[in-house]
Amino acid sequence: MAENDPARPAPEPAVLPGQNLLGIPPTLLPEDHPDVEVAEAVREGADPRELAAGRPDSSLAWALLAQEALSDGDDVAAYAYARTGYHRGLDALRRAGWRGQGPIPASHAPNRGFLHALALLGEAASRIGERDEAERIIAFLREADPTLVP
Template sequence: MSDELGRNLLGIPETLLTPDEEVDARLAAGDEPVDVVARFPASSLAWSLLADEAYDDGRTVESYAYARVGYHRGLDALRHAGWRGQGPVPYSHEPNRGFLRSLYALQRAAAAIGEATEVDRIGKFLHDSDPTAAEQIAAGK
């Protein structure tokens, strides 16, 4: 593994989203993602969980739609946190995971429906945000 892998070579500060304690508490209490989304529609994490459920059930188009909403809600949160369209969004910071999981789910669903341009674009965005995120998400971390 290279010393440069995962290093921020541009010097752009990391974007760290604030914790969403209410969403985390509802999910920890066993609430279904669909109920969490209905109560907290800005939660990228809840949308990514819906995308995962749909994908696992073979509902690829629904997974794509859920992931796209999670992605856009995540962009809103990132911008609110000072993100300027580039720079690291580390997976190690747990509140960032909903956005990164939405990106992962969007790339996966885009691949399943044959949207190659979107697969490449989202894959690059995910890698640029955190080069280790896709591997960690795939491993269930």
């Protein structure tokens, strides 16, 4: 078959969309991360404030408070809650071997609380006029898991 033969299938691209270009292995928070316990408690109807007070190391608990504050129109409180969840998540990611870059897949349930807090931090930052921060967060989310940002 000739090189330019239209019947010949096109070659596969060297890099597929959403593929890890850095070659850095994904960071997976441990299965016993506090967000797993908090997610279960939420399914059972627990109050996010009580969860955050009882498990302040849970990004998910802080993300839930941020989400509630955004819904109530309290953008400043949402920003503070989301930032707390974000920082708690960064601490956990570093303990899990993350070095400031590379995939943090949302397909891994323990990672979702951090990613949720990060997304809400971006939303709250945008609402309070922190456009540069909101843009950095979108880039961070895209690097962490390209499926999260269109």
